[in-house]
Amino acid sequence: MSINRSFIKIIRKNYPRVIQYSVLIFITALFLYPFIWIFISSLKDKGSILANPWGLPVKLFYSNYVQAWVQGNLGRGIFNSLFVTCISVGITIVVACPAAYYFTRVTFKGKFLYYPILMSMVIPTTVLLIPLSFLGRKLNILDSYSGLIFPYAALYIPLGIFILSNFFASLPESLEEAAFLDGASRFQTLIHIILPISKPAVFSAMALPFIFIWNEFTLALVLVTDPSIFTIPLAIKSFAGSYSYEYNLVFAALGIVNLFLFFILIFLQRHFVRGILSGAFKY
């Protein structure tokens, strides 16, 4: 009785807190549930997914994962995605660093290009579908890795420039002046002075495009038809299309992709958030 009463007292005293926590945990559960559902269902067989969608699996079917991995050719998809994403992010950062530096720190006539380049961030990808498939055919890069890598890099260079130039613009000028007095050229200053202290910005300028390119579907759908260079979104889509009633396999395939995603996010999460915020706060 007394325990009960003191418990009520605590609740009464902290009721805004209690409400806050319970609402928050409820909404968080709603957000998380699809993920939990994927992992639970991926370990069931088809029958128990239909019969008992809420419960935990009675018997674990690890074989779903093996089957999905093999039949969906997911290994190939993950390799392709990693390859394409890493190289395009590499190109993005190498190209964007000097551009962001010269656009923000040097006065020259080419500066008028800065705003058109940043504006191109808002162009919807679907607008680029027809021209890029035409261009890919003319350059003969359709259905190849470079046919994905170059458009992706070009698409995310403006974002990289945006994040980096926000950071570069906030650096004090005295930093460079000291280097110039020592006889360093602009390029050397960028490499030895600016970049080492801009590591956080460089990482966010890589993390954001990494996630976006990893998930990109629209362009890949049109630029790639050969299953051997399907990236993960394409591989999943075609797998789910041909096995649409094998729920257990589809869930297992989604589970594999999500496991990979969690793995990547563990490393990128901090930079990802910082990238979003640097975009949102220094516009």
Place this chain on the structure above:
Amino acid sequence: MKDKSSPFGKKETRMSFLSEGFNQFLSNPYVGISPTVFMFALFLLFPVVFVFFISVHNWDGLGPITQFVGLKNYLDLFMKDKLFKISFLNTIILIVGAILIQVTLGMLLAHLIRGVKGKAIFRVIFLLPLAMPTVCAGIVWNMIYTPGVGLLTLLFKKIPLLSILGLNKIIWLGNPRTALFSLLIAYSWQYTGLYVVIIFAALQGIDPSFYEVADLEGANWLKKLIYVTLPSIKRQLFICFMLCVVFTANLFPLVYTMTMGGPGNSTEILGLTVYKYGFRFFNMGSATAMSVILMFFVILATTGFTTLLKEK
């Protein structure tokens, strides 16, 4: 002896692999921006010009581009094309819905996680759906909405009140009345986290003394929200609205995996219609005309929000 204050001393040039001339060459700003300009011109500027060019021609996507038709493609879209009207309207509905649901929910959640322990964990949880490939989100939500298998119909069956109202019988994605709304829910699940993160950071930046003053004046929570919170995070809110426009214009993968524009034309959006006209019907003229309109719409909306933002 290495002089630490001067990494560019004559003897200890770390960039010795670059000759003096090459160094000077790279230090020219025009050289520095040239790769960017090249990529921009080839993969972004050329497509935009190309879209404009094709939109005044008739083209099937493969043969030579010969027939100049002027503004006929645009006029056809506005006068005759039903699909265009529906998809334009749906795009606007989705943008408004995204702003209402996602930004409001984002604000609510940002407020909720403010005083809570383990903020970082909550923030990551809300960002998880955003980092998931949109295609996967589409497949999952398709299953959630599937009658018999999906969680939603089963959930509604278990709650008596809802089954009396008949909510358990709705085939969410199969009914033209509910399909767009169901799509919006899936879309919001994916993107709300973005706004939580942005608004949460904006709230952290508000000077607490504003709230102290408001408390002294005896303001209730609604007044605090209207007179303190909203004006202080105005900039970030406008950025959120802008992002809503941009992401809705890019919603193609979700609609492609979930409904393909159906049932009927009830979930047709501009991006999907462009794709269908271009790669199903091979009517590049109309597809590019629509692309131009979509592009103008997005650029107008985003510049509108930026000018509002800079006015202050």
